[in-house]
Amino acid sequence: MSKTDCFHCGAECDSNPIILDEKPFCCNGCKTVYEILNQNDLSCYYDFEKSPGAIPEEIKSKYAYLDNDQIVKNLFDFIDDEISVITFYIPHIHCSSCIWVLENLNKLNGAIISGIVNFPKKEIRITFNNAKVSLRQVVELLSSIGYEPYISLEDSSLSKRKTDRSLIYKLGVAGFAFGNIMLLSFPEYFQSNEFWLERYKPLFRILIFIMSIPVVFYSANEYFISAYKGLRHKILNIDVPIALGISVLFLRSAVEIIFNLGQGYFDSLAGFVFFLLLGKIFQKQTYSFLSFERDYKSYFPIAVTKINRDQSEINISIYDIKEGDRLLIRNEELIPVDGILINGTAQIDYSFVTGESLPVSKKSGDKLFAGGKQLSGAIEMEVLQTVSQSYLTQLWSNDIFAKKEDKTIKTLTDSISKRFTIIVLLIALFAGIYWYFENAAMIANVVTAVLIVACPCALALSAPFALGNMLRIFGKQKFYLKNVTVIESLSKINTIIFDKTGTITTNKTNIFYEGIPLTENEKQYIRNVLRESNHPLSRMLYEYLEKSDKIEVSDFKETFGKGIYGRVDNFKIMLGSESYVKGSSSNNLQTSIFIKINDETKGKYIFENAYRNKITSIFNTLATTYKIGVLSGDNEGEKEHLSNMLPKETTLIFNQKPEDKLEYIDRQQKMGEAVLMIGDGLNDAGALAQSNVGIAVSENTNVFSPACDGIIDAESFNMLPKFIELSISTIRIVKISFVLSFLYNIIGMLFAVTGNLSPIVAAILMPISSISIVVFVTIATNFISKRK
Amino acid sequence: MNIVFFMIIVSLFVAIIFFILFLKSVKSGQYDDLYTPSVRMLFEDEFIEEKEDTKTEIKINQPNK
Numbered sequence: 001m002s003k004t005d006c007f008h009c010g011a012e013c014d015s016n017p018i019i020l021d022e023k024p025f026c027c028n029g030c031k032t033v034y035e036i037l038n039q040n041d042l043s044c045y046y047d048f049e050k051s052p053g054a055i056p057e058e059i060k061s062k063y064a065y066l067d068n069d070q071i072v073k074n075l076f077d078f079i080d081d082e083i084s085v086i087t088f089y090i091p092h093i094h095c096s097s098c099i100w101v102l103e104n105l106n107k108l109n110g111a112i113i114s115g116i117v118n119f120p121k122k123e124i125r126i127t128f129n130n131a132k133v134s135l136r137q138v139v140e141l142l143s144s145i146g147y148e149p150y151i152s153l154e155d156s157s158l159s160k161r162k163t164d165r166s167l168i169y170k171l172g173v174a175g176f177a178f179g180n181i182m183l184l185s186f187p188e189y190f191q192s193n194e195f196w197l198e199r200y201k202p203l204f205r206i207l208i209f210i211m212s213i214p215v216v217f218y219s220a221n222e223y224f225i226s227a228y229k230g231l232r233h234k235i236l237n238i239d240v241p242i243a244l245g246i247s248v249l250f251l252r253s254a255v256e257i258i259f260n261l262g263q264g265y266f267d268s269l270a271g272f273v274f275f276l277l278l279g280k281i282f283q284k285q286t287y288s289f290l291s292f293e294r295d296y297k298s299y300f301p302i303a304v305t306k307i308n309r310d311q312s313e314i315n316i317s318i319y320d321i322k323e324g325d326r327l328l329i330r331n332e333e334l335i336p337v338d339g340i341l342i343n344g345t346a347q348i349d350y351s352f353v354t355g356e357s358l359p360v361s362k363k364s365g366d367k368l369f370a371g372g373k374q375l376s377g378a379i380e381m382e383v384l385q386t387v388s389q390s391y392l393t394q395l396w397s398n399d400i401f402a403k404k405e406d407k408t409i410k411t412l413t414d415s416i417s418k419r420f421t422i423i424v425l426l427i428a429l430f431a432g433i434y435w436y437f438e439n440a441a442m443i444a445n446v447v448t449a450v451l452i453v454a455c456p457c458a459l460a461l462s463a464p465f466a467l468g469n470m471l472r473i474f475g476k477q478k479f480y481l482k483n484v485t486v487i488e489s490l491s492k493i494n495t496i497i498f499d500k501t502g503t504i505t506t507n508k509t510n511i512f513y514e515g516i517p518l519t520e521n522e523k524q525y526i527r528n529v530l531r532e533s534n535h536p537l538s539r540m541l542y543e544y545l546e547k548s549d550k551i552e553v554s555d556f557k558e559t560f561g562k563g564i565y566g567r568v569d570n571f572k573i574m575l576g577s578e579s580y581v582k583g584s585s586s587n588n589l590q591t592s593i594f595i596k597i598n599d600e601t602k603g604k605y606i607f608e609n610a611y612r613n614k615i616t617s618i619f620n621t622l623a624t625t626y627k628i629g630v631l632s633g634d635n636e637g638e639k640e641h642l643s644n645m646l647p648k649e650t651t652l653i654f655n656q657k658p659e660d661k662l663e664y665i666d667r668q669q670k671m672g673e674a675v676l677m678i679g680d681g682l683n684d685a686g687a688l689a690q691s692n693v694g695i696a697v698s699e700n701t702n703v704f705s706p707a708c709d710g711i712i713d714a715e716s717f718n719m720l721p722k723f724i725e726l727s728i729s730t731i732r733i734v735k736i737s738f739v740l741s742f743l744y745n746i747i748g749m750l751f752a753v754t755g756n757l758s759p760i761v762a763a764i765l766m767p768i769s770s771i772s773i774v775v776f777v778t779i780a781t782n783f784i785s786k787r788k
Numbered sequence: 789m790n791i792v793f794f795m796i797i798v799s800l801f802v803a804i805i806f807f808i809l810f811l812k813s814v815k816s817g818q819y820d821d822l823y824t825p826s827v828r829m830l831f832e833d834e835f836i837e838e839k840e841d842t843k844t845e846i847k848i849n850q851p852n853k
Contacts (some may be wrong), residue, residue, distance in 0.1 A: 044832070096827045103828070119824040168814050176807050180800070200792060207800065 008034050009146075010051030029056045033145050037101070040108050045101045052097035054146035062330070063143075065303030065315035066136035072302075074156040075135075077125070083113070084130040088149035090142070091700075093122040102147060109133055109141055121288040153318065154298040167284070170219040171277045177211045177219075178270040182763075184208050185267045189760050205257045205264070212266045216250050220273045238417040241424065241456050242276065248451040265452060268762045272457055275770045279461045283468035283484045287475065292482040293707055296393055299352075299371070299682060304329070304336050307380065318387050325383045329374045337370050337383050338390045344379030345560065347536055348372035351501050352681040353392060354633045354657070358591055358607070359536045361561035371682060376534050392682065411488055412731065413463045416738060417456065424454040431753045442755050449757035453748035457766055458741030458773040462734050466777040470730045473785045478713035479723050480701075486709045489693045490727040492674050496622055497665060497687070499679035500632035500642075503697045505609035506714070511544045515595070515603010522571075522597055524548040529566035529573045532556045537593055538564065538575075541605055563594075572598050589637035609638060614718045616645050621721040623647040627673070631656045631664060633683050662686035678720075682706055726785060733780045737773050744769035 004013050006026035017024035018031050021038075025031040033053055037045050045052065065071055078085040092098065098117070102124050105112045111132035116125045128138055142149055184204045187197055220243075227243035230236065246269065253264030291298070303315045305328040313328060318336045321327070326342065329335055335348070346362040353371035362368060368381055370390035387393060428450040435442045467484035474481060481487065498504050518526075528551045530542040535558075553566040563576015574596035579585040581594035582601055592604040622628055629651035630642065636654045643652060653664070665675050665687050677684070677691035680698065685706035688694030696705040699714045712720065748765050751757045813819070 096830070099824060099827050100831055103831075117824055118821045119827065120821060163817070163820060165814055168819070169811060172807070172810055172814070176803070176810075180803060196792065200796075203793065203796065207796070 005051065006030050007046070008051060008053035009055055010053075011055070027055060029146075032056070036108070036145060042101060042104060042107055045097050048097040048100060049095045052095050054092045056144055056146045057148050061305075063136050063139050064305070066139055067134065068303065068315050068317075071315065071317045072135060072156070075151070079130070082129060082131060083127060084135070085125065085127045086135070086138075087123055087125045088139075088142070088151070089121075089123050089155075090147050090149050091122060092147050093117065093119065093124070098147070101145065105141070108145070109137070112138065112141075118288075151302060152298045153296075153300040153302050154294070156302050156317075167277065167281055170222075171274070171281060173214050174219040174270060174274040174277055177215045178267075178274045181208050181211055181267045181270045185263065185759075185763070188263045189763075208264070208266045209254065209257055212250070212253075212269055215270050215273050216246060219277060220246050223276070235414075236418040236421050237414045238456065238460055241417060241421045241454065242460060244421070244451060245454065245456070246273065248448050252448040252452070263759045265759050265762050268452075268759070268766045271763070271767055271770075275457060275767075276460055279464035279468075283464035283471070285468060285471050285475070287480050290480055290701060290711055292709065292711070294705065295685075295707055296371075296682065299334075300336055300387075301334055304333075321383055321386055323383055323386065327381050327383060328378060329381060330378045331374065331376070333374055335368050335370055335372050335374060335381070336390075337387055338385040339368050339381040339383045341366050341368050342380045342382050345376055345534075346374060346379050347376040347534075349375055352683070354683050356501065356634050361535075363560055375536060411463070411485060412734060413459070416459070420454075420456060420459065424451065427454075427749065427753070434753075435755070446753060446755050449752035449755070450749065452762060453752045453757060453765070454745060456741070456745075458744055458769040459738060461770055461773055462737040462741060462777060465774050466730055466734045466737065466781055469778050469781045470726065470785070473781065474723060474726075477719060477723075478701075478716040479710065479719070480712075481710040482708075486693060487727045487730055489674075489709070490676065490724055491731045493626070493676040493692060493724075495627040495629070495668055495673040496676045496678065497629045497631055497661075497668075497691070499661075499677075499681070499684050499687075500630055500638070501609070501634055502680040502699075503678055503684075504615055504630065505611055507699060508610040509540060510608045510610045511541065511605055512608070513603060513605050515601075518595070518602060522602070524551065525568040525571055525573050525597070526575065526595065528553050528568050529556070529564060529575060532566060533558055533564045535564075537591070537607065540607065541593060544605075572596075578604075589635050591637065608641065611645065612714070612717055618718055618721060619646045619650065622724075623649060627651075629653070629664075631661050631687070633657065633661075658683045658686050662690050665690045676724075678712075680705065729784045730781060733777060733784070736780075737777050740776065741769060741773055 004017050004024045005011065006013050006017070007023040008025055008030035011026045013024050013026040017026065018028065019025075020031055020034065023034070025034065030053060033056055037043055073079075076084055076086050090098075090102070093102070099119060102115050102117050105115045105126070111129045113127045113129060115127075117123070118125070126138060139149060139151075184207055187204065188201065223239045223243045223246065226237065226239040230240055249265050249269045249272070253266050253269065256262040256264045300318060303317050304321065305313050306316045306321070307313055307326040307328050321337055327336075327339070341362050341364055343364065346366070346368065347359045348362060348368065349359045350356050350369070350372045352373070353369070359375055360372075367384070369392070370385075370387075371392045385391075428447050431450055432443050432447045435446050464484070467487050470487055471481055471484055523545055527542060527545045527548045530538045530545075531550075532553055533539075551568050553568050556564070556566040558564045559576070559580060563574065563580035565572070565574050567573070574581050575593050577585070578588070578592070578594050581596045591607040593607075594604045595602045619628060628647070628649070630646070630653070632638075632652075632654050633656050634654060639652060639654065643650075646652075656664070661679075661684065665677060668675050669690075669692070675691040676693045676695065677687050678695045678697060679688055680696050684694075684696075688696065688706060688708045693710070694708040695710045695712055696708040697714055697717060698705050698711050701711060701713055705711055712723075744765065748757070748762075751761055751765075
């Protein structure tokens with residue numbers, strides 16, 4: 001039987017696809033979206049890409065809170081009596097069909113005036129007539145076509161940041177000035193003693209001077225400010241020699257043209273500032289669809305349903321939750337605060353928060369912690385702590401998140417620049433002394449020339465272009481880093497710590513059977529009994545077993561959290577935990593379902609974490625150079641399996657709470673280790689922040705990942721050793737290019753010290769050194785990344 | 789040759805006009821999203837069909853907003 005793919009979302013339809021208009025669909029949801037689009041003349045949606053859709057989520061009362069103006073007022077960009085403007089982040093935006101359908105929302109609901117998509121950021125800005133359609137209806141419309149917006153607490157508390165374009169303006173000014181100054185300088189380069197040239201020289205010089213003023217005082221002002229700050233803290237960072245070079249260039253050139261001594265070096269000045277700013281922009285690569293700054297606020301929802309005394313339900317913002325309130329948590333919703341379960345069966349997935357891989361069953365009276373996701377229907381709970389006092393948010397008030405400021409790493413460039421500046425000043429000093437005795441008139445010439453040519457253009461460009469290029473190469477391989485300094489930090493690590501759940505395991509589970517082999521009939525009976533149960537393990541086993549005929553199950557009984565029982569064809573089937581089925585329990589912590597048929601224990605199905613592909617080889621490669629460890633929030637059930645899979649020297653520690661992980665890393669750091677932490681989920685947030693480099697693994701970059709220095713897509717996880725190696729090689733390339741730039745400096749110094757640094761020499765030397773360094777560094781980084 | 793004097797001033801003036809236009813266009817936010825317009829322009833113009841007459845449809849070209 002051939003499998004057909006759903007026309008809407010591309011998933012495999014099982015043996016009974018739903019057919020409409022001769023097209024197959026995997027489910028009613030997809031078929032419905034197709035109908036909606038078709039009826040509204042939007043079937044072009046399918047023309048741009050194949051299967052661009054997503055299965056729409058169940059809506060029902062999920063968005064009831066959007067009717068509450070108080071809760072949503074901060075979400076809007078603009079709102080008045082007629083028009084509302086709001087920006088949504090829609091993770092499913094991924095292709096041109098998405099852009100097309102979202103910009104044509106007007107056809108689905110005439111009250112939506114416009115939608116403008118920002119594809120790199122996966123955002124859409126919707127303008128709608130709020131008299132004719134409500135926010136809730138807009139969101140429900142988006143959900144119904146499969147483009148559900150992601151609305152989290154962060155959206156309602158963030159004040160909108162203004163986009164900072166000043167770097168582009170500065171580059172524009174510098175580029176404008178550079179081009180025009182070069183043009184106007186050309187006549188004097190060729191030093192033809194023509195009459196007309198002598199007449200216009202003053203005009204040209206004045207124009208050049210005027211154009212270079214904004215370059216120095218506007219475009220380059222960041223360098224002066226940074227150099228000043230550095231000097232105040234007694235640090236000689238790279239901006240000090242840059243600022244020194246620019247000011248000497250400007251002053252000497254100004255003096256020269258005012259006193260008619262010469263042409264000045266304004267073209268070198270403008271070119272220099274232009275290249276530097278170009279380097280800054282190049283290394284500022286950001287991934288606008290990701291965020292490296294997420295804290296718990298972007299994980300939590302904005303509002304939750306509260307049950308009043310009279311059993312009516314209202315939606316309140318989660319900040320308004322008070323102790324003693326009763327909340328209704330629906331299927332697949334997050335528990336926002338610590339509380340007690342009152343009503344309903346709770347199966348809670350805490351994997352994101354504590355790292356436990358399997359859902360936890362809770363019964364009435366049990367304590368529930370914030371951050372878990374409810375999996376099996378609706379529950380009622382009573383609140384014990386407000387949001388800010390919940391265990392989870394307490395994690396975030398840990399000092400580690402506050403002291404971000406001091407962690408400015410001393411980059412390679414900065415450490416070189418310190419020595420560089422001192423050496424240059426010494427050379428200038430000695431040259432000055434030498435010429436004082438030889439020919440005192442030359443002192444000013446020589447000293448300023450030395451300072452000018454020492455301007456570390458090439459030095460300052462090596463790192464930005466090398467690291468910036470490598471950042472881009474990583475990004476293409478789905479390894480997204482926050483900024484270029486992370487590459488440097490990566491090259492210096494010596495210990496690597498992994499989280500277990502979600503990081504080295506995938507979200508799939510392997511199931512295999514141990515015990516007396518089961519007949520086909522027996523498996524069929526088991527499957528039928530499983531159908532009656534909603535427990536996550538039951539559902540997993542149900543999917544795993546082969547399709548069976550439906551047989552009536554009688555006497556079905558589920559003992560909550562323990563097991564299930566049913567009679568099929570007069571066979572007594574008992575499935576559950578070891579203590580439920582056998583009466584006794586060994587201390588085996590492996591998750592398993594024991595099978596008992598007609599009082600005979602047949603065996604068990606064992607559920608194992610599915611580990612990522614090639615995890616053994618990844619660990620083996622890394623173990624040769626680094627100290628490795630795995631810290632898990634789960635119990636020790638997997639310990640044996642892990643120690644077989646991983647190299648002997650790997651440290652394995654279980655039952656780690658989030659604070660334990662943070663403290664472990666802190667201890668390692670105090671012993672002098674530089675730690676790379678790889679994790680996912682909120683439970684790793686503290687550890688990720690504490691480590692020297694924190695990388696989050698993401699199955700789906702659309703979904704939340706905690707604050708970190710880099711995000712690696714699960715697909716690229718097996719390239720981790722290669723990425724680390726490349727970081728080290730990149731730093732090596734930067735060092736080589738430093739050597740090259742020193743060569744240029746030495747050549748320039750020879751000219752300067754002998755008093756031969758004419759404007760034309762400077763104007764040639766500067767661009768050549770910059771461009772050759774940039775070309776070298778770019779080619780080198782591309783080369784090493786292709787080779788490995 | 790005095791014309792050179794005049795020409796330099798004029799050319800600088802034109803250059804400055806372009807520069808101001810550059811600043812204005814960056815400020816208006818045109819360059820914040822460099823990717824989406826490239827996709828947007830590939831969408832076809834809308835056709836308005838006369839719904840009464842389904843047999844012979846009259847298609848009118850209307851530019852996309």
